[in-house]
Amino acid sequence: MKKIIFLLFLISFNLFSQVGGESIYNFINLTGSARQAALGGKVLTLMDDVNQPIWNPSTINKNLHNQLSVSYMNYLADLSLGTASYAYTVNEKVGTIHTSINYLNYGNFIGADEDGIETGNFRAYDLSFSVGYSYNFQNSDFYIGSNIKFINSVIENYSSFGVGADMGFIYFNEIQPYVFTLVIRNIGYQVSAYDEVRENLPTQIEFGASYKLENVPITWHLTxxxxxxxNIAVSNPSNEIIDIDGNATEENITFFDNAFRHLSIGAELFSENAFNIRLGYNFRRSKELMLVDERTFSGFTAGFGLKMKKMKFNYAFSKYHPASNASTFSLSIDLN
Incomplete structure (x- = not known):
């Protein structure tokens, strides 16, 4: 198992990856966990959340043993995302194994031929199943982990199947107030395409860090x-400048504008208490979904968590656009 993890980690550095809109299976980059969604949607350093290994397999650890979580997100345009996660420690020698299922339902559609005659209803959905494992280097605070994903996408009679993997490397010490991690997500291959053209998986390389303040009950998260x-910024046609002669000048994307689109931040208040509050901000979402000359608060996220003995309930509100927002609910159960 350790040899397989190291091999995948080395191979991943040689892969070329793309950004949203240039790849397939982008639903696997949707945040299904309410806690993660409330902290900006990109957090990678949560060691006490059984949902976190979906995004960062190196966070799999023995403290997640027999933890089960189910989540539901009411996404844009009435799309719904369901997520389930579970971790189990086999024994001290083998370690902990994590598994998860993500299901994005697009709903039912009315089919029609070229003449507009209805041919009946059809459905569309995306589904992924993952198995993950991590290894703690002996006598150290470093962990390395990997997820293997099996992905299926269906639109009416057309379907596609793919295989992907995540690799994560994290530094975590229970005594230290900080955590650092590097993750390479969605390395893989589209085994069967909708047609004859295969597409790339939405591979991403991400860095995450968190810091818990000593005298204030706040933990900061940065991704x-x-x-x-x-270069992930694209000029917005609505921001073109037109001079008196009718000549249009494209929006100028500055260095800092592009740099901040790689950043998301979050803050968790009273993270160890029975009730906690979370806030986050996703800079890229804010810039890409903003309206000209109008404050929309796109990119803002907020939520809270409740701990009830062996159960945890989390809620997140994500601001996307004045026309639509998203709510995420998660329920975690300790089965020990």
Missing amino acids: LDNLQKW
Whole structure:
């Protein structure tokens, strides 16, 4: 198992990756966990959340043993995302294994031929199943982990199947107030395509860090994503400048504007208490979904968590656009 993890980690550095809109199976980059969604949607350093290994397999550890979580997100345009996660420690020698299922339901559609005559209803959905494992280097605070994903996408009578993997490397010490991690997500291959053209998986390289303040009950989270591609900003046609002669000048994307689109931040208040509050901000979402000359608060996220003996309930509100927002609910159960 350790040899397989190291091999996948080395291979991943040689892969070329793309950003959203240039790949397939982008649903696997949707945040299904309410806690993660409330902290900006990109957090990678949560060692006490059984949902976190979906995004960062190196966070799999023995403290997640027999933890079960189910999540539901009411996404844009009435799409719904369901997520289930579970971790089990086999024994001290083998370690902990994590598994998860993500299901994105697009709903039912009415089919029609070229003449507009209805041919009946059809459905569309995306589904992924993953198995993950991590290894703690002996006498150290470093962990390395890997997920293997099996992905299926269906649109009416057309379907596609793919296989992907995640690799994560994290530094975590229970005494230290900080955590650092590097993750390479969605390395893989589209085994069967909708047609004859195969597409790339939405591979991403991400760096995450968190810091717990000593005298204030706040934990800060920071994530840098899409590190495999620097220029991810695209000029907005609505921001073109037209002079008196009718000549249009494209929006100028500055260095700092592009840099901040790689960043998301979050803050968790009273993280160890029975009730906690979470806030986050996703800079890229804010810039890409903003409206000209109108404050929309796109990119803002918020939520809370409740701990009830062996159960945890989390809620997140994600601001996307004045026309639509998203709510995420997660329920975690300790089965020990």
